[in-house]
Amino acid sequence: MSSLANPSSAAARGFWRLVWKEVRQYRAVVLTLLGTGLLLQALFLVFQFGSLPVLLVAGVFPVMCGLAIAGTAFAGEHDNATYFGLRALPATRRDILVAKLAVAAGAALLVFALLWLMVFVFGEQVIGPHEYVADRSESGEWVLSSLAMVAEVLVYGALVSLIERNALVAVVKTITLLFIVRLISFVVAYVGVGAWVGFSPQFHSAGEASDAVFVGSYLLRVVFLAAGIALMLRAAQRWYVGERLAIWPGLQRWQEDAPPRTYTAAETAPGIWRRLSWLQVRYFGWIGLAILGAALAVFLWERSAALEDMVSSRRQIIRPEWSIALAMLASVLIGGLTFRAAHARKQLLAQLGVPPGQVWLTQLLLPVAICVLLVALFAVVFPAVMSEVNWSDGFFWGFAVFLLSFFTWGQLCSQQTRSTLPALAWSGLAAGLVGFAYYGLYLLSFDSPHWQRWGAAALTAYPLLESFLRSPSWLAGTGSQVWRWIGIRTTVFTLLAAGLLWKFETEIPYISDEQIGLAQNDGVRPDTSRFEEILAIASQLNDRRRETDRRVRSAHPNVDVMSNELRREIDVAWFAACRQYLERLLELPYENVGVQYLFVRDSTQAIDYGLVAGARNQCMWFMRVALGQVIDAGDIELAERIIRKELFLLDPALIARWAWLPENDSERIRRLIRYVESDIDPQQATVWYRSGLYELSIPTQPSHRYSSSPLLWLRDLITVPRENRALRQRAFELPQAVRDYKQAIESGIAFYRLYVDSEFAEDSAGRSLARDHYECGRYVPYVCTQRFVPVQLAAIAWLRDHPGETFESLDQLVPDYLANIPLDPYTAEPVILERDLRVPLYPESIWSDGASPTSSLFLFSPGGIGVEMLRNLAYEYRRKANTPEVKPEFAWTYMNPGYEFRILNFTSYATAPRYIPPEDYRRRIFPIEVEGFGPPSATNSTESTSEESP
C-alpha cells in the first residue's frame, strides 16, 4: 500500500468534503429560496395580506427547497457529467447518500426554521398566536404539514433522483409521485372507511368516519414513506454500481431492449421527419402519458359508483380551480420544454442540412398535440367533474385559447433559451404577462367582443410567428441583434399594454353618474362627497372590530386554539358594532344611501366603499346578520327605516324575514312595495338597458356557487376539524336536512320561481352583447334582485290575505299588491313566474349538453321567493348514468319551508355563529295556514324543531 494512502484516517474527512461539495453546489438555490421566502414573508407581514399567504410561504418554501436539492442531487450528477467522477472517488455509498440527504434536509430545515421564526416573531398581528400551533383545525396545521411534506420530498425526491438521469425529469416525477401517493392514500382510506361505515351506518357518526379517513390516509402516507425509504436505500445501492433500480423488472427489460438513444449523423440522415418526430416522442411521450393517465384516473374517479353514494368529499381533491391551475401549469411547462430536446442535437441537425422550418415544425407538432389533448380532456372529462364551474361555451373556448397562448409563448422562450430552468422561468413570466394581457383584452372588449377575439388570436399566434422566423438563426446558433431588440420590444410592449390597462382599470369610470341616474330612474343621487362620511364611519367600524378581536384574544392569553365559543364572542361583539353602525347610518341627513350607486360607479370605488356598499361579502353578511337581529328583536320600525335606506334590499331573504314578521300586516308590506317600486319604476326599466351600458348574463350571486348546494355541504363534513365534535354533529345534520327538504318538495308544497331570460343577447340597437362582461355581471344581479323584491313582498302580502290559497300568475297580484309586473331587463318583457317545480337534489348531475353547470339549490332563510336567471331552459336535466332518468323538469328555488340560516362555505362555516331565532320563531314565521304552502304541518314542525338544536 502506498505510504500516502490511509483510508481509515481519511474516511471522516472525506464525508465532510462531500458535505462541503453539496453545500457549495446548492448554495445559490438555498439562498435564492430563502431570500425570496423572507422577502415575500416580510411583504405579506408588513402589508398584512392576511394569514394564508404568510402560512403558504412558510409552509411551501421548505418543501420547494427539499425538492430542489433531493430531487436533483443524484440525477444532477448525470446531468453535470460528474457521476462517474464522483463514484471513482474512494467514497462509500453510505457517505455519498448521507451527505446528499443531510444537505437537502439541512437546507430545507434551515429555510423552514427561519421562515417560521419570522412568522412566530412578527406574525402575531396578521395571524394571531393561536393559529400556528399543532392543531389541524387551525391554520397552524401548516407547521406539521410542511414538515411532513419536507420528509416526503426528501425521500421521494432522492428515490426518483437515484433512478432518473435527468434532474428536471426527476423533479417533475417527484411532484407527480407526491400527488399520486396522497391521492392513493386518500382514496384507499376513503373507500375503506366508506365500506366500514356503509356496512354498519347505525353505529357510526360522520365525525368518526371523517376521523377514520384522515387517520387512515395519514397512516398510509407513513407506510408509503417507509416503503420509499426502503426503495431509496435499494436504489442507492444500484446507483452506486451504475445501474437503475428496477421497480418493475419487466419494464426495465423492455427499456433495455428498446432502440438505443443516441444516433449518429449517418443514422439520422434518412427519414429525418420520422427521426425528428421520434426524438420529440421520446422526450415528451411521458408528459402525454402522464396527462392521459391523470385523465383516466379522474374519469374513473368520477364514474366510481362505489363512491357516489358516500359523502361527496371528492371535490376537495379534484377541485376545479386545481384542475384549471394544473392545466395552465402543464401548458407552461410543455411550452417551456418544446425546444429542449432539440438544443442538444441542434448542431447535428444543422450539419445534416435539415431545413429550419422543418425542425421548427417537428419540434412543435407533438407539444401542440399534447396541448390540444389537454384542451380536449377538459372538454370531455373535466366539465363533468367540475360541475360547479360555469362552463359556458365562451368560457371553455376562452380557456382553450388561454392554454394555447401559454404554450406558444412558452415555446418561444424555450427556443430562445438554451437551458431548461431559465426557459421554464421565462415561460412562467411570459404566462403571467399573457394572463395580464388577456385581462386587459377582457376589459377593453366591452364595446366589441370581436376585438377580444382578434386580440386573443394575435396574442396566441405572434410567438409562433416569431419563433418560426427565428428558426434559421436558432439552428445556426447565431444570435440576431434585430430579433433581440424585437424580443425586448415585445416585452416592453406587453408591460406597457399591461400598465395602460391597469390605468384604464383604476382611473376611468365605466359608468357615468348620468347613466347611473338614468338607470335608477330617479335622476337624483346623493352627493358623492357625502360618502366620505360613510366611509369614515365604516373605517371606525373596522377599527372597532380589530380592537374587539385583540381585546378578546388578550383576555384569553392561555387559549391556544380559539374555540368556537371564543370566536362567537368576537362575532357577537362585532354584530353589536354593526348594529351601531346601522343606527349611525340612519342618522345621516339624506334618504337612500345608494348602495347600488356606490357598487357600480366604478370598480375602484366599489372596493373602497366596500364596507358601505357591501361589496365585500363578509361585511355584507355581517350587516345582514345584524339586520336580522334587529328584525328578530321585533324592532320593526328600525328595520323598516334601515330597509328604506336601501341598504339591504339586495337580499330577498332578509326582506322575506322582515315581511313574515307577525307585527307586519299587509298594509305595511304594501307600503314597502310602493317604496321599492317608486325607486325602480319597472315601466321605465328598459331605458337604461337600451343605453347599451350593460350586458346581462351572469347568474345571480356567483360567489355563492361553491357554497350553495346542500350536497356540497356534505363535502365539508370531511373537512370539519376532528377536535370540534359539536361542530361535526351540526355538520352531520345536513344530510337529514337534505332528506327533509326532498320530502318537503315531494309532499307537494308550492314553489315559485321568478326568472329572466338571459338568452336574449342583443340590445335594441341590434348589437350583440358580450354576456360575461365583468362590470355588468356585478351590477345586473342586484338590479334583477331589486326588481323581484316587490314581487316577493307582494306574494307574501297576498298569501297573508288569502289563507289556504296560492296564486297562479303574477297578474293576480296586480294592481292590489303590485303596481306593475317588473320587466325582464333582457327582454323588456314581464318577468316569468313558474310554480310547482321539482328541484334537483344532485349537484353532480350534468345537463344534457355536458357543459352546463348543475343546479344550485338554496336553502335560504325562511320564506321568500327565489330569484334566479337561467341561461337556457332547454337543457334536459339528467342524473348520472347509473341512476334512473328523472323527469326533465328542473328548477331553482329559494323558497324554503323553514330551515334556519346557515353560512355554508367551509372557511366561514367553522367560525360562523348560527342564527338562532326566538323560541316561537317557526310558529311566527308561518302564521298563515295554507294547504301545501307556508306553515309546516304539526309533524313537520316537530321535525324542524328537532333539527334546530345543534
Added chain:
Amino acid sequence: MNQVIEFHDVCKRFGRQIVLDHVSFNVPAGNVFALLGENGAGKTTSIKSMLGLCTPESGTIRVLGLDPHRDGTEIRHRVGFVPEQPQMYSWMKVEEIGWFAAGFYAEGFFDQFIRRVEAFHVPRGQKIENLSKGMRSKVALALALSHDPELLILDEPTSGLDPLVRREFLESMVDRAATGKTVLLASHQINEVERVADYVAILREGKLAVVDRLEDLKERLAQLLITVRESFVPLPDLNGQVIHSFRRGRQWQALVADLTPPQLEALRTHEYVEAIESRRPSLEEIFIGYLGPSAAALPTEPHPSEEMQP
C-alpha cells in the same frame, strides 16, 4: 509473478448487449499493461469492474488481492484512475478540487497535487469550467497520481495533452513500472502504447482476442507480404495460422502466427507465389489484424485498400 489484477471468466451484459464475454486475463505487478480494443469493445466496462463501479454477471475479479464488489472503496483508495473524459465539478477551482479529493486520502495528497499541477503549468486558482480539455486532463492526472497509487488505471490518458507533456507522461509511466508500480492503459494511441507497454490485451466485441507480453507477441507473429502470379490466385494455405489477410492487386498481406521457418520456405516455393517478405509486425498491425475481418470472410474480388482500414 505477483498478479495485481486477475480477471477470470468475467461476463457482463447491458440488456441484450453482451459487453464482456468470458474475459480472463492477469496483470502482473511492475508492468505497463495496455488494454486495446475498438469502441464498445468493453475496455471501460472492464475498468469500471476493476474499480467496483460495475458488477459483472459472472466471473471473478481480484484487484490488489481484493474483491472490487466488496472492497471497492479500498481498491479506489489504492488505485489512481483517470477516466476517458475527466469528469470534474466545473464550478470548483483547481485547488478546490484537489482539496476536495484530498479529503479521501491520507495527509500529503494536497501538497503532492499542488506540486503536480504547478509542474503541469495549470493555474491553481482557475475554475475547471474555464480550463481547456488538455488542462483538465492534466488536473485529472494530478488527482490520480497525488496519492502515489500502487496501480494506476488510465483510460485514454494522453487525450488532449500536448506532445511534450504526452511524451513526458508516458516516460513517467515506464519509470513507475520500473519502481514496481503497475500501470493499466486503455488507449487508441497505438504508437504510444507500443512505446511503453509491457503487456497487451486486445478486446473485440467483448471477447478477449489476445493477451500476451508485447515482445512475445511480436516474436510469435509475422507480417507477410506475398506477391502471387495472378490476381485471382487465393492466399496459399498456411495451415490455419492466418489471423488476418487482405489482397491488394496481386499482393496479399497477412498476419500469421507461429510461422516456422520450414513453413515460410515452403511458401516461398509455392507454385503461384512470385515473392514473399516477412517482418516483425508493429502493434498497430497486430491490432488491426486482430480486430479486422477474419480471413475466411474475405472477399475473393480485389477491394480498395481503404476499406481495410480500421
